[in-house]
Amino acid sequence: MLKRYFILLITLCWLTSHAASPTATDYSYSQCQGSAIPYPVPDMALKAIPDSLTPIFVNHVGRHGARFLSSARYTASLLSYLHKADSLGTITPAGRRLISLCRLVDERTAGHWGALDSLGMAEQRGIASRLYSLAPALFHDKKVNAISSYVPRCIASMDEFTHRLATLDNSIDISTASGRQNSPLLRPWTSDSAYIAYMDGSEWHDVYKRFVDTTAPESVAVKLLGPAYPFSPGEKKEVAMAAYKVIAGCSAMSVDPQADSFLTLPEYNALWSIVNLHHYLTHSASTLSSAPMDMAASLLRDLISTMDSAAVGANPYSVMLRFGHAETLMPLLALMRLPECYYLTDRFDTVGMHWRDFFVVPMAANLQMILLRAKSGKLYVRVDLNEHPVTLIPDRPEIYIPWETAGAYLSRCLPQQSTPHNAS
Template sequence: MPRNIRVISIIFAFFASLTASAADPTATAYTADECCGTHIPYPERNHDTAIPDSLTAVFINHVGRHGARYPSSAANTTEVSRTLHRADSAGALTPSGRELMKLADFVAAKSHNRWGALDSLGMAEQRGIASRMYKAYPHLFKGGNVSAISSYAPRCVMSMYEFTHQLDRLNNNVEIITSSGRQNSQLMRPFDLDSEYIEWRDSKAWEEPYNMAYETTAPTAPARRLTGDFLSSDDARRLSMAAYNMLSCLPAMGLPNELAKYFTPEEYNALWSLANLRFYLRYSANTLSTLPSDIASALLMNLISTTDDAVLGQSPQTVMLRFGHAETMMPLLSLMRIRGCYYMTNYFDTTALHWRDFSVVPMAANLQMILLRSKSGNYYVRFDLNEQPVPLLPNSDAIYLPWVTARQYLNHCLPLHLQI
């Protein structure tokens, strides 16, 4: 090829790539692991953030999600299996479709009588968080008192027990009181109790932007590679979505991530963005309604009041633990406006660029409010999201705040009628 033609070809290819990347400025390029979304296992944590010598931790408020689990229900696995078996009976199943059909049947068998149950990975996640907490703040457990509550869901109860049993293994002199059951639902499952939120959710106001995104984003090509032209376009989109939902659960079960085997990066990013948008619209403050975050008000008030008690020396506990769900954490983090967990826009196609469920609520996600006392007797607080310090105030990168300042900010995050 003549040199000038080769140069022109290279220039054309360069500008073509720019045009392609600029075609959809809202497209994402997250990894297959990240596109497991809320099913992504808890990230590895190998180092602690040292506290300044001038401060001593005196109290910890912890809110966490249950650890990794089996799929919460059989719905997606059943849909994938039934659709592919139907295509097989019609002679339409491709080799790739046959592999996925076998995988769906394997997932169903492995999850039988275990749907939604905490698995060994989830147990290890909770033990790991407990061990790191103990290692970082051993003095809070030597002669200290720990209280722990959980949602009534078995995976949350087991997460609480794995966490507290690990603390007991590390120091069997620590006093631990645990509580699980529906009496904790106001804090741990407000999405089941808040009548105003339930009415809004059931009104389906959030479905219009989601359905618009689904119609334009959900790909049919993955289903075509499984069943040829056997399915209608609508059914192909449904199969693609169900297959994504099933496959995204595999790493939380301790199985290999196979998203890249059945989807291109563009496809699993598109399907993840839909799942992400659904969580965002239902469980985070948005321009449709602030009710999805307001339901965490009782929990935030509890965090404020129990920290107040610790400051006043009126708390019998040195550590307070709470174990709930992704749907517990998302509203709370949004209500507190934690960076990366709160995003307001009228352009919902930009959500995936700014609000990412895999960062907000991986399996075993947790928020730790660490109360610290200075040598002069003043109180400060640090907020750790998934064991990483995060700034609280919107225009400051400070990770250590006077409790008075943090309290005032958190109080203003509450709905006006609940502010003190």
């Protein structure tokens, strides 16, 4: 009875202090999965193109689909703590349930760490089907080019996507390529010197550490290991973060973790906000540095140049597909200043209110740039984020923008006045 009272007291104290914060978020259990959230299927009615416009080209940049957990790191860490608590006799019923969940994840994922799973395959097939339905004329007797990162889940995503297109229309001429030669576009963080220097620096680490220290709910570890567990300094936060990683990653591999049996919604929000800030500081625009978004410059230049060549009939492909990672898209979307993908502030505790990884890069996240020709011959572009049309130019509400205007805007987004847009 005393143990239950102690746990309740700790939880209430943390909840009271956290609720008092004006920047605390209140997202749902589903949203708190963050970038591990399965892809949200769009309303096809929102994607319809007016009869007055004819699609002539599509650029697509996509993240791999839902996957198994990337490694056994977090289940191994949790099981180490949980087994120790069990041997000491301090473990709680929630802790025993978490042992079962970790074992299930390990069994389900054995030999498949980081691999695309059946849900991820279905996500890619669904996106391919909807793109085909949107503009079937872009595929019939046309050439499609696809490239991917060398990482197997990206290659598998490309394969599922292109295989679905081929089953819809076997007249399509599809070429695919994967490998490290695509890393400058799809994995720029491995070679961009300014980004590497930023990541090696202390400034973003200091901001992140302060946020973890003030935000991570220690009540989670106590609820799992018990109030009598002999915690060392920092272990409560380590246990809470490992629990978040395992629980948040379950739905992507079609496992229901029953998150509410381990975490209250405020605790889940707090843990999500920590991971969300890490994504933001390391792969999006911030007041600390533009290096994380600037590393997407080569990819944006490629998108502009291939749109330009399609505009003048010089691109041999009607559709170009690129398959990478969340870390491929986050910098690109920030560099383009897309709504809710670009946020600058010195108040880093407000990031979770304005920049949300579950919106920016869910599993199978994608950017589609659709080039369209009006009956007058004028060219327009529509930008879709996760298959939802979005505005491109700040303070302009138009969804369909003349390509000449859009291309010039995107060129201005490039760092250091890169190669100018060449619309004709």
